[in-house]
Amino acid sequence: MFQALGTHGPVLSPMTSLVLDIGLLVAAFWLLATPSKKSLGDTLLLLTLVLAVSAARVLMQPLPNIQPVTVAALIIGAQLGARRGAAFAILVAMISNAIIGNGWWTIFQAIGWASVAVIGSKFAIIANGELQRNRLFVAAIASAFVFDLIVSFSIIDSSTSIVSFLTYLAHGIPYDLLHALGNLTFAVWFGSWFADVVAEEIVVEEVELMSEESIIYHA
Amino acid sequence: MNRLQKLLILCATFIIINTGSVSAISNPSEDDQIYGFEAQWAKQFNGGYVTTAPLIDNATLFVRTSGMWVGQERPQVFAYELNGKELWNHTNQNATQHDMSPLKIIEAGQGFCGNWSKQLIIAWSDGLIESVEPLTGLRKWQYQSEVNVWGITGSSAQDEDKLVVTTRTGIVSLCLADGSLIQNATTDLGWRNGVTITETGYLAGDENGTLWHLSREGNLTSYPLAIGKIRHPPLITDAGIVIHAQGDGHSTIALLDENYSIINTYSSGSSPAMPIMIGQYLVTGDSSELRSFDCSNNCSALSSLTFTTNGEMAMGLDGQFMVPLNTAQGGWKGFTLVENGLLEHVRGFQPGFSTYTTAAPAVYSEGDSDWLVLANDASRMVVYWRGLNDTQPIEDLDENTTANDENNNNNQILLVVIFSSFCAMLFMAGKPEQGKKFSILLILLVAIIAIPTLSTQWSNKVDDISADIGIEDSIDGVEGEWNQSWPEQWQGTQIIIIEIDGQKQMMGGYSGFDNVLQLTNQVAIDLNISITSQQSDIGTYVTSFDGHQGQGWEFFVNGSRGSFSADNVAIEESTIVHWIPA
Numbered sequence: 001m002f003q004a005l006g007t008h009g010p011v012l013s014p015m016t017s018l019v020l021d022i023g024l025l026v027a028a029f030w031l032l033a034t035p036s037k038k039s040l041g042d043t044l045l046l047l048t049l050v051l052a053v054s055a056a057r058v059l060m061q062p063l064p065n066i067q068p069v070t071v072a073a074l075i076i077g078a079q080l081g082a083r084r085g086a087a088f089a090i091l092v093a094m095i096s097n098a099i100i101g102n103g104w105w106t107i108f109q110a111i112g113w114a115s116v117a118v119i120g121s122k123f124a125i126i127a128n129g130e131l132q133r134n135r136l137f138v139a140a141i142a143s144a145f146v147f148d149l150i151v152s153f154s155i156i157d158s159s160t161s162i163v164s165f166l167t168y169l170a171h172g173i174p175y176d177l178l179h180a181l182g183n184l185t186f187a188v189w190f191g192s193w194f195a196d197v198v199a200e201e202i203v204v205e206e207v208e209l210m211s212e213e214s215i216i217y218h219a
Numbered sequence: 220m221n222r223l224q225k226l227l228i229l230c231a232t233f234i235i236i237n238t239g240s241v242s243a244i245s246n247p248s249e250d251d252q253i254y255g256f257e258a259q260w261a262k263q264f265n266g267g268y269v270t271t272a273p274l275i276d277n278a279t280l281f282v283r284t285s286g287m288w289v290g291q292e293r294p295q296v297f298a299y300e301l302n303g304k305e306l307w308n309h310t311n312q313n314a315t316q317h318d319m320s321p322l323k324i325i326e327a328g329q330g331f332c333g334n335w336s337k338q339l340i341i342a343w344s345d346g347l348i349e350s351v352e353p354l355t356g357l358r359k360w361q362y363q364s365e366v367n368v369w370g371i372t373g374s375s376a377q378d379e380d381k382l383v384v385t386t387r388t389g390i391v392s393l394c395l396a397d398g399s400l401i402q403n404a405t406t407d408l409g410w411r412n413g414v415t416i417t418e419t420g421y422l423a424g425d426e427n428g429t430l431w432h433l434s435r436e437g438n439l440t441s442y443p444l445a446i447g448k449i450r451h452p453p454l455i456t457d458a459g460i461v462i463h464a465q466g467d468g469h470s471t472i473a474l475l476d477e478n479y480s481i482i483n484t485y486s487s488g489s490s491p492a493m494p495i496m497i498g499q500y501l502v503t504g505d506s507s508e509l510r511s512f513d514c515s516n517n518c519s520a521l522s523s524l525t526f527t528t529n530g531e532m533a534m535g536l537d538g539q540f541m542v543p544l545n546t547a548q549g550g551w552k553g554f555t556l557v558e559n560g561l562l563e564h565v566r567g568f569q570p571g572f573s574t575y576t577t578a579a580p581a582v583y584s585e586g587d588s589d590w591l592v593l594a595n596d597a598s599r600m601v602v603y604w605r606g607l608n609d610t611q612p613i614e615d616l617d618e619n620t621t622a623n624d625e626n627n628n629n630n631q632i633l634l635v636v637i638f639s640s641f642c643a644m645l646f647m648a649g650k651p652e653q654g655k656k657f658s659i660l661l662i663l664l665v666a667i668i669a670i671p672t673l674s675t676q677w678s679n680k681v682d683d684i685s686a687d688i689g690i691e692d693s694i695d696g697v698e699g700e701w702n703q704s705w706p707e708q709w710q711g712t713q714i715i716i717i718e719i720d721g722q723k724q725m726m727g728g729y730s731g732f733d734n735v736l737q738l739t740n741q742v743a744i745d746l747n748i749s750i751t752s753q754q755s756d757i758g759t760y761v762t763s764f765d766g767h768q769g770q771g772w773e774f775f776v777n778g779s780r781g782s783f784s785a786d787n788v789a790i791e792e793s794t795i796v797h798w799i800p801a
Binding site: 063064066101103164167168170171172173174175177178181182184185188189 | 655656659660662663666667670671673674677678681685753780783
């Protein structure tokens with residue numbers, strides 16, 4: 001199982017790491033596959049977004065706690081729904097961590113961004129097909145703290161007291177604020193554009209599906 | 220503003236922010252004059268260390284950096300002309316440990332396995348062995364050796380038409396013409412365990428204290444010596460084979476006969492340096508002293524001087540051998556062996572930078588000119604010159620390469636000023652939406668630049684508040700305060716204790732290290748302790764010391780448990796860091 005248990009979470013054995021990856025992958029595909037089957041175009045769109053945002057995360061890794069994934073998860077959750085948003089979050093965490101560094105924290109990052117996607121789907125960021133910019137800004141800032149808190153749970157083990165965990169959180173506040181500021185910047189600069197990209201693809205796909213149904217009906 | 224423009228602005232911002240990692244070449248200060256040598260040019264490499272002696276061949280200088288297998292920077296090998304012009308550089312993105320295998324020049328030749336031209340051999344901690352053309356850096360051939368946490372850290376040697384290398388897991392010999400594998404023998408794991416060519420084959424030690432002999436016919440024989448870790452190429456002397464092995468808190472200098480049996484031993488200080496032979500005399504060094512032995516007969520001890528050296532030693536100029544001083548003062552000392560092999564300190568080489576030093580210098584003479592190259596653990600290298608006439612060999616350095624770290628700060632300030640002006644202009648031009656967009660980008664930019672300083676100050680404040688309200692998260696046995704049994708010169712310095720298998724290994728007297736990881740890496744080198752670490756999104760975590768992974772590792776700073784990863788916990792000048800198994 002775990003090779004070691006330290007203050008920074010367990011060090012995973014290769015087998016445990018494999019099981020973890022398989023578990024995350026199964027969770028992602030389960031979220032994608034149910035409740036209704038999606039078209040190939042729908043899946044390709046999501047995979048394209050996953051790859052693009054993973055690449056953005058890897059490229060921006062040198063910048064401290066600047067996380068383009070958070071705002072992307074928020075908007076995808078709002079546009080495509082909680083399930084696909086959560087699947088997106090899990091896949092991005094897995095793929096980008098394969099380059100940046102995989103470990104115990106991947107689970108928490110996947111949960112963190114999946115939670116952000118759920119927030120996006122519930123926070124009415126998209127209303128009547130329109131992006132609510134102010135809501136997006138508020139959600140982007142709040143998501144930073146939600147995500148950072150969830151990821152912070154990865155350090156808890158049997159030796160971690162409440163006081164030491166709170167101290168740990170206190171130490172990280174500057175980086176939480178930077179994450180929030182980074183999210184706000186992404187939302188201001190790219191929020192509308194990204195929401196449009198996702199929305200446009202859905203519209204095209206729906207039109208194509210409708211056309212196909214129409215052809216079948218007339219035949 | 221279209222999407223492309225937005226992307227271009229973000230890319231430009233990203234690039235400028237990252238200019239902080241650019242290394243610099245600079246004119247050294249005028250103080251950098253030592254014993255007739257004048258500093259000609261200096262180079263400050265990106266983070267990490269120079270722990271392996273630079274190499275000068277045919278007026279070309281080669282140097283490698285080490286210690287960067289976490290973070291953004293990676294170890295590199297550089298080639299320069301002696302006037303400072305860079306010829307080429309290679310970066311290894313796959314480093315896993317300290318890259319300290321000495322660079323080696325192989326002259327052109329021919330043998331049973333073919334003809335080869337002159338080549339530079341570079342062996343890496345990811346197990347890669349490269350042969351490159353010295354003037355261009357173009358690769359001739361490569362061989363990937365086995366990796367177990369790390370790859371190659373020891374020195375290689377030439378055996379006629381073969382290159383012999385101690386890999387992490389054994390000994391390989393490769394054809395110099397094309398790098399094809401000739402021999403591959405598996406031994407126990409090694410670290411910095413260079414190979415020695417003998418009449419009958421190859422000798423190398425390992426971490427278990429076993430000496431291995433591989434014959435040219437492929438017969439591998441082991442000789443367990445049980446005197447400690449063997450971390451240097453065995454030395455062949457008239458009296459026999461000499462090994463300076465590292466034990467726990469001490470070292471053993473052993474003389475072996477032709478059957479690899481120990482004839483006699485001599486106990487010495489901890490963390491031995493790599494011993495050298497000067498004529499018939501053996502010179503050893505460690506954390507306590509420098510010693511000379513007469514190995515014409517039975518390696519009898521001759522003299523000793525109190526000294527701290529843990530890395531390489533090498534012959535310098537003027538008949539001296541030069542030894543790096545591995546203390547906070549650093550620098551190099553020149554010694555000679557006077558009549559009957561007695562050690563005599565001649566002079567010190569203390570350039571305008573003081574820090575721990577483990578790499579031997581490089582020296583080179585050509586015509587009327589002598590060159591001396593000194594590089595230290597702060598990754599600063601200075602090239603010195605002296606000549607019989609007063610003509611400076613270097614009239615000017617390339618102006619394009621005279622940038623230094625201050626330029627990076629200037630770039631950042633310039634960027635902020637330009638952005639601020641641009642934002643103001645947008646507001647004044649009646650474009651408040653665009654002004655707001657650029658303003659938030661400006662704020663983010665400033666925050667990214669300021670975050671290292673701010674977070675350090677914030678962490679200190681949090682620690683102070685925790686202490687004020689009585690939150691103590693320390694445990695029994697952790698050293699958090701000054702201990703009267705420690706050497707007085709450690710007072711007010713950075714001290715580190717690493718507890719492995721119940722044994723406390725401690726070093727003090729350090730200064731200038733910014734965080735726990737930096738200090739730990741340095742001490743690991745000084746104590747010859749290997750470290751493995753794991754990089755994550757939230758920092759770098761040490762996962763083992765000397766292969767001891769146990770239940771994980773945690774550190775305490777002045778008695779308080781580390782709240783962040785080791786690279787994210789700042790330390791001050793007077794700090795006690797204590798590593799214990801979790």
